[in-house]
Amino acid sequence: MAGSVNKVILVGNLGQDPRISRTQDGKAMANLSVATSESWREKSTGDRKERTEWHRVVIFAEGLVTLAEQCLKKGAKVYIEGKQQTRKWTAQDGTERYATEVVLNGFGARLEMLDGRNSSGPPPAQTPDDYGYTESTSVDRGAGEHGASERAGKQLSYQSKDLDDDIPF
Numbered sequence: 001m002a003g004s005v006n007k008v009i010l011v012g013n014l015g016q017d018p019r020i021s022r023t024q025d026g027k028a029m030a031n032l033s034v035a036t037s038e039s040w041r042e043k044s045t046g047d048r049k050e051r052t053e054w055h056r057v058v059i060f061a062e063g064l065v066t067l068a069e070q071c072l073k074k075g076a077k078v079y080i081e082g083k084q085q086t087r088k089w090t091a092q093d094g095t096e097r098y099a100t101e102v103v104l105n106g107f108g109a110r111l112e113m114l115d116g117r118n119s120s121g122p123p124p125a126q127t128p129d130d131y132g133y134t135e136s137t138s139v140d141r142g143a144g145e146h147g148a149s150e151r152a153g154k155q156l157s158y159q160s161k162d163l164d165d166d167i168p169f
Contacts, residue, residue: 006083009104010055011114012036019067025061032057034080034102056083060105061097081110098108134143 015033023029034057039050057080059065072078082104091097106113 007108008033008080008082008084010036010078010080010102012080014054014072014074014077014078015054016074018072020065020069027060028062028065028069029136030059030065032059032068032072032078032080034078056099056101058101058103059109060103061109064104064109064111071113077114079110079112079114081108083108111131130147 012034015035019031021029021031034055035052036055037050037052038049052152059068082102084100085103086098086100088098089142103135
């Protein structure tokens with residue numbers, strides 16, 4: 001059995017537009033703020049209660065950064081798979097600070113838009129790029145004020161091209 005597993009799955013809504021920046025070596029990265037909520041009914045009073053958790057998400061995977069920059073907006077519902085990491089740094093006042101984030105980088109990183117772009121229309125087309133990312137594009141067609149309207153949704157997930165299914169014996 002494997003020693004350990006570090007996998008985080010979130011389904012939630014963006015609290016703000018993605019913030020795109022660059023690392024010190026010039027690679028693009030995206031920062032997301034994702035809200036997940038749970039609700040329940042208080043047994044003693046019958047009142048409905050809700051708790052929202054905010055998650056910091058950092059995307060380093062090139063294709064997913066592009067998707068976040070071009071397609072995601074505040075309020076968008078997303079599906080995210082990544083790993084949890086904690087950063088430590090020293091602030092200007094000398095205190096040690098920590099931040100826990102969900103990181104999307106490399107194998108297993110996944111980001112999908114869930115805003116109703118999956119029902120009618122043709123099945124998603126999948127095209128792997130040179131880095132092992134698979135891009136799925138689905139199209140919704142619906143009757144609008146002036147006839148049919150189209151909305152395209154994109155889903156990217158990373159799959160390593162180095163996986164070999166051949167058994168060596």
